[in-house]
Amino acid sequence: MNKLIKISAAFAMALMSPVVANSAIVLAGSGTTVDFWYDNEDQNTLDFGTLQVTGDTIFATPSFSISAANGVTEIFQSIGSIFVTAKDGYSFSSIDVIEGGTYQTTGNGTVDATGTLRVLNSTNPFSFETSNLNMTDLTLPGVNSWQGDLSYDMSTAMWDNVNSIQLTLTTTLFATSPDGDSTAVINQTLAGSSMGVSINTIPVPAAVWLFGSGLISLAGIARRKNRA
Numbered sequence: 001m002n003k004l005i006k007i008s009a010a011f012a013m014a015l016m017s018p019v020v021a022n023s024a025i026v027l028a029g030s031g032t033t034v035d036f037w038y039d040n041e042d043q044n045t046l047d048f049g050t051l052q053v054t055g056d057t058i059f060a061t062p063s064f065s066i067s068a069a070n071g072v073t074e075i076f077q078s079i080g081s082i083f084v085t086a087k088d089g090y091s092f093s094s095i096d097v098i099e100g101g102t103y104q105t106t107g108n109g110t111v112d113a114t115g116t117l118r119v120l121n122s123t124n125p126f127s128f129e130t131s132n133l134n135m136t137d138l139t140l141p142g143v144n145s146w147q148g149d150l151s152y153d154m155s156t157a158m159w160d161n162v163n164s165i166q167l168t169l170t171t172t173l174f175a176t177s178p179d180g181d182s183t184a185v186i187n188q189t190l191a192g193s194s195m196g197v198s199i200n201t202i203p204v205p206a207a208v209w210l211f212g213s214g215l216i217s218l219a220g221i222a223r224r225k226n227r228a
Helices: 009-016 206-227
Strands: 025-030 034-039 052-054 057-060 064-069 073-086 090-106 110-121 128-132 142-153 164-176 183-188 190-199
Touching: 025 052, 064 073, 064 164, 073 090, 073 190, 090 110, 090 164, 110 142, 110 183, 128 142, 164 183, 164 190
Parallel strands: none
Antiparallel strands: 025 034, 034 073, 052 057, 057 190, 064 183, 073 164, 090 142, 090 183, 090 190, 110 128, 110 164
């Protein structure tokens, strides 16, 4: 079973300066308005496979799977973490997370899946929120697909002026075979996050506008004098 590795203050510092020598935080890909990073020494995240970035979306296609038979229960947990930094002029507004896979049961076999997303301020390890993903029905017999998803709002005051975050997706899979005539199999084959980012406009101070207007007025006076 994968185990959670705590993110230390050193990781937060490495994220703020991701090109420092010997830093374990490396660039996974540059999106349209954000950059995605990961710890290349975190085996839990590496187990998800290659991280792929398209626009402001990052995703992986892991191959986690468990099966149960002959009256046993199997449990597997995956934990993946990435860091996200907003590019200059942008701020976070929302996060959309999706994960999924397939499952199959026979007899009285059952499966289940739970998922949580933790959003943490990379520069303040005490500022974070954890939310549960919404899971589809996993009680249908035969071969089926399952999915978990979540839309997380980052437009609240908690995330004002925050431009660097860590996302940790934790998924737990359960497969139960209550007797010798039942089987259960469940796997996880998709995990991804899409970032919603808003544009931060910087207003020009009124004094600058007045100064500009004064220059225009002086230019107009100069032109009139030249004509005279």
